[in-house]
Amino acid sequence: VTEGPDGSSAVAADPEPLSGLHRLLLRGEFVVTAELETTDSADPASIERAAQGLRGTVDAVNCTDNSAAHPHVAPMAASHLLLDAGIEAITQFACRDRNRLGLQADLLGAAALGVRNVVCMTGDDVGAGDHPEAKPLYDIDAIHLLRIARTMRDDGRYLSGRQLTDPPRFLIGAVENPFAPPIDFRPMRLGKKIEAGAEFIQTQICFNVEKLRIFMARAADLGLLEHVWVLAGVFVPRSARGAWYLRDMVPGIDVPDAVVRRLDGTLPDAQRAEGIELALEIVEEVRSIPGIAGIHLMTIRNEGAIAEVVERAGLLPRPATVAHPVA
């Protein structure tokens, strides 16, 4: 990884925070974010309702971009509605459904609608979704998108070089999966993402804490951790079936047998509570890993459990993140 000639780094960024989330990260708070699958409703109130349980519980809410290749309310629109409701939003941008023109237009449009945090990713394959016959685009990859977003913000230019009238201001994030092969390359890929422009990372779901520990140690060896905030992904399973689903149906997630056995060995009525216990143990473990700046909580139809995990982990009350008023 090469240093930028301007010597810029994420942590020593300009003193004016780009977003509420950025302000907390700069202050060194242990941040909590959560994932919100946007709704299938044209009713604007549906988004606020879906996020209601997360208000005051997490610092920012990720609006997913057609997660698992199923269409839902556009993340840009959902983010705007969350901001209106006073909830800090993180807008996801996947490369599956838009080419470089569409992505740049939406980055700019999202910024105009008040979005101050973005996360760039490749996106699941269309085969995982309900439109497997669709044409996936993948015109550019996540690393290209990160650099394009960074260039739009810092240099005020499109990829073509054409000048923007007013550049967007947002904190730029990426994802990484420390748990999938090629394991030895993953820290280098993190380095590439930082070089391309990422300032924070949300990891894939962590059940195997040892792998995350090794990944972070390697990232530290490569000198990457001064340039990026890493949020560890933690899943709150609702039942043993939830753990099976992740192990068997979601590619790239390492669910150790011990986790599945533990939930399998719990009576069905007690599985939800056991899932919360499991998540709490992982939160406790990842907090002790040097360089982990926060957690990113995920669940499937079990949003109430997120509040419970945050509370019992002793992470409440959350510091106020003032969502940005829409210009």
Place this chain on the structure above:
Amino acid sequence: MARTLDRRPPPTSPSPKGFRKALLLVERQTKEAVYDCRMCGQCILHSTGMSCPMRCPKNLRNGPCGGTFQDGSCEVVPSMKCVWVQAWEGSRKLPLWRDHMEHVERPVDWRLQETSSWENLVTRRDRYVPDGWDERGHG
């Protein structure tokens, strides 16, 4: 940055004939047979452990997605080994260019599809970079 915007396509002549056509045929025959090449016309095989990144169903040029199965197979085509697992292993065996796995590769120029990367290398047509692509990087 005071560079003016160059709207011209990269220099080339249309449909290859004669020697250029022969070159295209030879490149296609050999690279398709050996590397399952997809003729993107901007070859980076040596930077990716001799594993063609265009075989990746997501056309990723900068490394694997997050969906690789624990056994190293591709999430989209599970019968296939992840192109980037192969690239990583292949790059470790190369005497040169190992560090290229850490380089940020530029976006694909889709106009070069089905053209000869050998010709594009000589004519430098494969060096085309959009004006707003920042090669120096951040962080």
